Amino acid sequence: MSLVISGRIVPLARNAEKSTFQGKVWIGDDGHIERVTRGNAAGPRSGFDKAARVDAGHDLVLPGFIDLHSHLAYATLPLWTEPDRTTPFLHHDSWPSASTYAADITWPAYAFIEAAPEALLAYAEVRALIGGTTSIQGSPPKNRPLDGWMVRNVEDETFGGDIASTRVLASTLTLKPDVLATRASQMKAGAGFIYHCAEGQLNSIVAGEYQSARKCGCLQKGFVAIHTNALDPGDYAAWTDPGTIVWSPFSNLWLYGSTTDVPAALARKIRVCVGSDWGPSGTRNVLGEIKVAALVSKRQGWKLTPFDLVRMITCNPGDALAGPWNVQAGRLEPDALGDVVILSARAAADPFAAVLAATEKDVRLVVIGGRALYGDAKPMKAAKAAFPSNLTIAGTKRVLSMTQLDDPSAPSSFAQVLARLKQVRDDPKKALDAAANASAEARMAGAAPRLRLALDMPLGKVPIGGLPKNLGEIVVPPIQPLEHDVAFFASIAGRGFHGGLLDGLGKFYA
Template structure:
C-alpha cells in the first residue's frame, strides 16, 4: 500500500522492530538482525496496513441499533434526532451508566469489538477524569494533544477562527460537519468553514453529507484534506449519504468510519460492505481497491500530515500496525478483502505487538498474556491486559460479567457510582476512572448527563461484537433506509 491499492498484493515479508516497520521485502531476501525474532507465516492471507476507523463514539458501543418507534420520515440533520422522544432513555442514560459504573470493562469491550473487525486505530475515544491506557491506537491524541483537535459540536465565531489557526499551523482538525440531508441548515457548518478559509489539507470533516456539488467544488485540490464517510449511519438516519464522486473529484481523501452502536456498523468490515452497497446504489465510481484505501492509505495520508510519520502503509519507518485478512469469496484481492467477515481476521498487530488473532498465529508471534474467546464461531486469542495488572490478561467472561451486571441492575450501579464520586477526589491521578460522553442530548439542555430518575433506567441486552442475525433483524426494522441495506445480511452470510 506504499502507493495505495495500485497493484495486486504479492508475496513478501514485513520486518518489525520496536513498534516500527524496518523493511518490507519480496522474494527470499532477509534483513540482518532478525535471526532471533519470531517469524509468523500467514500463508496466502493478505498482510495489510492496520485498519484505521476514523469516526466512532466508543463510549456508546455497548448499545444496539436504535430507531425512534413509529418514525418513517428521514431526519433532516443531526440537530433533530437527539430531540426524539426515546433518545435519552435509549441512548444517553444507558451509555452514561456504563461510562460511570464500569469504564474499564466498557473500554475492554469496545477495543475487542474494533480489533475483531481488523482495526488497529480508532477515532472517537471518550475523555476521562484521568489518563487511561489502550491497546488500540488512539487517533485523537496518539501523537500528542496539540497535533490533532476534534469536535463533535459545531464551532462558530472565535472558536472556528482558533480551529482554522491550528490547522494553518499544521495541526489536524477532525470535525463533525454538515451532517444531514442536502438542503438542510447544517450546510452552514461547511460554508462557514469555507468562508473562514478552513478548507485546508489538515481538515478532516466527518460526514459532510449535507454538502452539495457546487459547495464541494469550493474545496480546491491545492488544499485538499479529507472526509470520513459513514454510509450506514447516514442511510438509517437521513436516507442520503455523502456525494463521494464529488468529494473525490476535489482530490479530497475519503476515509471510512463505523460510527457508533446506535446507528452504525459493528466494525470496518461492515462499513466497507456498506460502502460497496451504497456505491452500487447511487452510482459512485468506486472500486473495491479504493474502498480498501479508505481504511488504510487514505486515513494514513491525512494522519501523516499531523504526526509526521507514516501510518496506513507498510513502508520503512511506519507505525508497525498490521492487519492480516483471509480473503473471502471470488474476484481479485480487493474484492476478497472487502468481502471478509470477522471469521477472516487472522491477526492484528498494533505498535509491533500481536494483540488479536488466530491461536496459531498469536503463538507464533510470541503474544504474551492472552485470553481465549470465540468470534464468529472461530477461536481467537486476545492480548488485553487487566486494568489493575498490566502484566496479566483479562478474560472475556470477566469483561462481560461486569457489563452484564450493570445492564441487568442499573439502579444498583447508579447508587455505587454516586457513592464512589462522593468518597474522594475525582480528578487525581489515582482516582477511580470515569468516562465522559461526547454526544449531546438536547432534551437535557445539550448535556449528556446522569439520569433524572434512576428508577426508570433500563438498559438493553449487550450486543455481540460481530455482525449477527440479531443485528440484521434490527437493521431490517429500520424504515428510513428503505431496504437499501438489505443486501448487507447476505454479504455476512446471515
C-alpha cells in the first residue's frame, strides 16, 4: 500500500541538506520513496489513488533515525558500574574482568537470549522504534536467518532477498590479521565492515587494533570503525580514503572518562555517526545520544551545530549503508527507503534545534518501508497500520503495529513481549531448563531448531566469566522502561567517569 505524508519536510536531500519546506513525501507500494514535493505540487501520476494519507501539519517529517552502534542482546539491562572503582577503565578488555561484570551483565543477558530470544529482540526493537529509530546495528549472532524484523537490523537486512546477499559484515571482537585481510578484499568488492576498533583511553594498547586494520588494508571507504576513542589526530591521517566512525559519547565517558576526538576525524573528512551502544553504559536511543553529543561538544568547544548532530543519525549513517545496501537510507529523496519519522514541533521552531530538543514524547509516527509501525493513534489509523496494539510511553498512550518474529500474519503486542520477559526474570533457572528441554525435544523430533542467539560482547561466544554452576544463582535486574525516564537520570549522578557531564542529559527531558 502506498502512503503520502504531508508536513514540514526535513529531507536532508543530497543537493540541499539544510532546506526544509511544507510539502509531501510519496512512498510507493514497494516501500521506497517515489517523490518529495513542495507545497501543493502534483505527485506521481499513478499508484497513489488509494494511498493512505497522513497530515502532520507543522510537525517535522524526517528520514527515520539510524543507530549504527548498539547491542540488542543487552537492551533490557540497567546502567552498570563496578562498585568502589575510582579510576576509569583503560580499554574494552578492562571491564569484563571486573568482579561484578558476569553476575550483573552476562548472566541476565544469557537468561534472556537462551530462554526468550524472540521476546528479547522484540523488546530491543520497540525500544529503538519509540525513539524514532528505523535501522539499528548490533543484532546478535544467531543460528538461523530471521525475517520478521520491525526495525531494520543493519547486519541482517536483506530487503526480502537472500541472507547470502547481505553485504554488511560486523565484528565486536578483535580480529586476527588473516580475517582482517579477508574483510579488506570483501570491502573492495562493495561490502561494508562494521568493526569495534580502538575502544579505550587515548593511546592505550587497543589503538593497535586500528594499526592492525590499517596494515591489513581495511582503511577504506566501506570501513565503519566503532568508538576509535584511543586514536589521536595523527592516526586518522592514515585513512586516506575516508570511511565512517561511530561515536557513542555516553558509553565512552561512562567507562573511560574520555571520548572520541570528533573534530580530528571531521578534519580528515571521515563521516561521523552516533550510536547508542548498550544498556549497561549507553542511552536508550540515538535521539537521546545526540543530546549527549551536544553536551560534549559544548564542554569541549567543538561547535557542533544541531544540524551537524542530526546528520549523524540520518544521512551520515544512511550514506555509510547506501553502498553495501545498494539503496539510500537516511535521506528523503526519490528511490530512497521509505523510512520516516514525524516529530512534533512548533511552527516557528528551527527544525534541527527541534530535533535535538525532541524526546520520546515528541515521536508522533514511525514508518518503515511505507508501513506505519508506531505512533499516536490518529496518524497510525490514517496510515492504516496493521494489527494495532496499545502501549504507554513517557506517560502517553501510543499504538504499536507488531507481528510475531517468525509469522508476519500473527499479531503480537508489547504487553505479550513484556510478560514473556517477566516470566524469565521471575525464575531464570526454570525458564532456562524449559528452553533446554524444548531444544532437545525439537532435535529428537527432527523439527526446525529453536532460535538461538549468542552474546556478542566482548570476547566471544562463551559468556565472559562463565555461568554459575547452579543456574538458580542468576538474578535478573528489573527490565528497564523503553524510554529515558526519571529513574534512568537518577541512576547517572555520581556513577561512571563522566565528571558530572552526563548529569546534564536529564534537563532535555524535564
